Amino acid sequence: MLAFSRVAIIGMGLIGSSLARAIRAQLPTVRLTVTDADPAVRSRVLDLDLADDVADNAATAVIDADLVILAVPLGAFAAVGVTIAADLAPGAVVSDVGSAKAAVTEALASLMPPGVHLIPAHPVAGTEKSGPDAGFASLFHNRWCILTPPEGTDPTALARLTDFWTRLGARVEIMDAKHHDLVLAVTSHLPHLIAYSIVGTASDLEGVTQSEVIKYSAGGFRDFTRIAASDPTMWRDVFLTNKDAVLEILQRFTEDLTALQRAIRWGDADTLHHRFAASRAIRKAIIDAGQDADTVNFGRDIAPPR
Amino acid sequence: MLAFSRVAIIGMGLIGSSLARAIRAQLPTVRLTVTDADPAVRSRVLDLDLADDVADNAATAVIDADLVILAVPLGAFAAVGVTIAADLAPGAVVSDVGSAKAAVTEALASLMPPGVHLIPAHPVAGTEKSGPDAGFASLFHNRWCILTPPEGTDPTALARLTDFWTRLGARVEIMDAKHHDLVLAVTSHLPHLIAYSIVGTASDLEGVTQSEVIKYSAGGFRDFTRIAASDPTMWRDVFLTNKDAVLEILQRFTEDLTALQRAIRWGDADTLHHRFAASRAIRKAIIDAGQDADTVNFGRDIAPPR
Numbered sequence A, B: 001m002l003a004f005s006r007v008a009i010i011g012m013g014l015i016g017s018s019l020a021r022a023i024r025a026q027l028p029t030v031r032l033t034v035t036d037a038d039p040a041v042r043s044r045v046l047d048l049d050l051a052d053d054v055a056d057n058a059a060t061a062v063i064d065a066d067l068v069i070l071a072v073p074l075g076a077f078a079a080v081g082v083t084i085a086a087d088l089a090p091g092a093v094v095s096d097v098g099s100a101k102a103a104v105t106e107a108l109a110s111l112m113p114p115g116v117h118l119i120p121a122h123p124v125a126g127t128e129k130s131g132p133d134a135g136f137a138s139l140f141h142n143r144w145c146i147l148t149p150p151e152g153t154d155p156t157a158l159a160r161l162t163d164f165w166t167r168l169g170a171r172v173e174i175m176d177a178k179h180h181d182l183v184l185a186v187t188s189h190l191p192h193l194i195a196y197s198i199v200g201t202a203s204d205l206e207g208v209t210q211s212e213v214i215k216y217s218a219g220g221f222r223d224f225t226r227i228a229a230s231d232p233t234m235w236r237d238v239f240l241t242n243k244d245a246v247l248e249i250l251q252r253f254t255e256d257l258t259a260l261q262r263a264i265r266w267g268d269a270d271t272l273h274h275r276f277a278a279s280r281a282i283r284k285a286i287i288d289a290g291q292d293a294d295t296v297n298f299g300r301d302i303a304p305p306r
């Protein structure tokens, strides 16, 4: 038996549309209703035939749904919560895909009517693109989806949501919302902040032109530009929402970078070598864990070694 | 007519062995002599049949060569220079592939006998691997090779070296050594320092385990681990050699990062959005310039969009 039979997705960008495609592919009997604030996105979703129904607004979309998933930028969560609260079906599970969890859970929890189960979720998968055309069904395959059920969550509702993500190809992990936010500050939010920052630095120097930065980017810089091409609205919201954890991890990063700066200034060869030598092991572990491909140069300069 | 007929390569790691493969592929009539300090590398080069002769030491390798290329870590340049100086043929061009240029040129210039042309070079191409098995012939295709001829360089010698790199598939640019070092500090050295630093930070936290960092690395962190897996000896030498330019660019980066940190602390949504929105254009320009592939997620999660 399927855990859910009528699913509603609010927000049909990269993640919402990937979810719709994955549901269509893996759970074809689910009746899927979707919506988006942007009329152009709604019409594109119709063209792409990504759902059974495309509702005009979120309140209409959630009527009768037994699973509602918010896939909008974090800054829109509270407004969507207010819009849908009165129309949620009793017993429905309300979840999301937001990249930060503690603040979001707090914003939504008080809005939920009795009998509705709020179980926040975050699939740790994405790309640097956005919008409904960027999505694809296999985005969640072999990626982790973190659920952060609040204390006292109904175990059956939790088991159903776990089953749902598992069927979409994800591996489910359960953790406390605050811990989620700290872990993701390290593995996702700080990397994005630094990537945005270095791209900004490089494009705004007096001594080096933009055209030089572009020409010689194969020296390493180009790697940072991928995630720095991510959606600015989404990421603005992530940093405003997960502020405390990000500032804490950023402080640690700055200390570590300052130590390397000091080693360079003083010509401390041993410290530099020692710090650099430690990094190969972690890349190998990530590849072994199936979280990155083992292709040299990210497969960019593909050529058979002679 | 070929610009050079007898080429010697000192150091047969990633870059030296790629060069040897490229010469074999594009300039098959060149007589190629190579060497390496490591006997295991020399024997591997024999097994792979990458050269006509594998010399026991650098002094022997350069005898009769009309082009000598140093492909050793920057820290070994002066020692190699001392070793080969007396055996260089009159009229020979001495070049290299080192990632920093001003200090290297200074170290080698005074060692060159009269009639030998020193023309430093840096192919802006590489991977995160090292050693003779990691090389491949197409590494330099469509990548830039920067030549930094000292004042008064013989124009014929410069033209011959330009021709050599062009035949290997590279695009040649000529610039002043100091300017090279500043440009590369931005496009290569700072990215590597930051990548090493963030990988260090992430693997050394109390609140987040290494296994969590690995599991959730698809959120963005994994992008940084590629270049942080690069050879520690090579990179130690780069930072010790190009110290001034790296410290200058690092200072700028820290200022920019601090501005973002401040915007997060004060909830300055507009500043964050504005800064983040600027980055997409530079990625697009890099792709348009043929310096990165236009594949979502670096092609890691390949799946046709439905």
Ligand SMILES: NC(=O)c1ccc[n+]([C@@H]2O[C@H](COP(=O)([O-])OP(=O)(O)OC[C@H]3O[C@@H](n4cnc5c(N)ncnc54)[C@H](OP(=O)(O)O)[C@@H]3O)[C@@H](O)[C@H]2O)c1
Pocket (backbone or CB within 6 Å): A010, A011, A012, A013, A014, A015, A016, A035, A036, A037, A038, A041, A058, A071, A072, A073, A074, A076, A079, A080, A097, A098, A099, A100, A122, A123, A124, A125, A126, A127, A128, A129, A130, A131, A132, A231, A234, A238
């Ligand atoms: N991108 C990733 O890599 C990634 C990974 C994991 C999780 N996430 C999370 O997934 C969520 C969505 O991100 P995304 O990348 O899919 O963004 P996206 O491609 O920009 O799509 C978001 C969509 O939501 C719509 N929207 C905004 N406010 C709305 C509202 N009040 N009601 C209905 N629709 C609304 C947007 O329309 P407008 O364009 O008109 O605003 C847009 O079409 C975010 O919470 C993000 O944190 C993202």
Ligand SMILES: NC(=O)c1ccc[n+]([C@@H]2O[C@H](COP(=O)([O-])OP(=O)(O)OC[C@H]3O[C@@H](n4cnc5c(N)ncnc54)[C@H](OP(=O)(O)O)[C@@H]3O)[C@@H](O)[C@H]2O)c1
Pocket (backbone or CB within 6 Å): B010, B011, B012, B013, B014, B015, B016, B035, B036, B037, B038, B041, B058, B071, B072, B073, B074, B076, B079, B080, B097, B098, B099, B100, B123, B124, B125, B126, B127, B128, B129, B130, B131, B132, B231, B234, B238
């Ligand atoms: N890797 C890149 O992405 C890249 C890109 C552009 C330029 N470069 C430059 O290319 C040069 C070589 O880097 P690589 O990546 O090819 O390094 P690599 O793969 O580590 O190879 C360097 C080789 O040089 C040997 N060597 C060290 N000292 C020597 C000496 N005194 N005489 C002869 N051989 C010696 C090493 O042997 P041992 O192992 O015994 O030390 C090793 O086999 C560096 O100057 C680097 O700055 C690198």
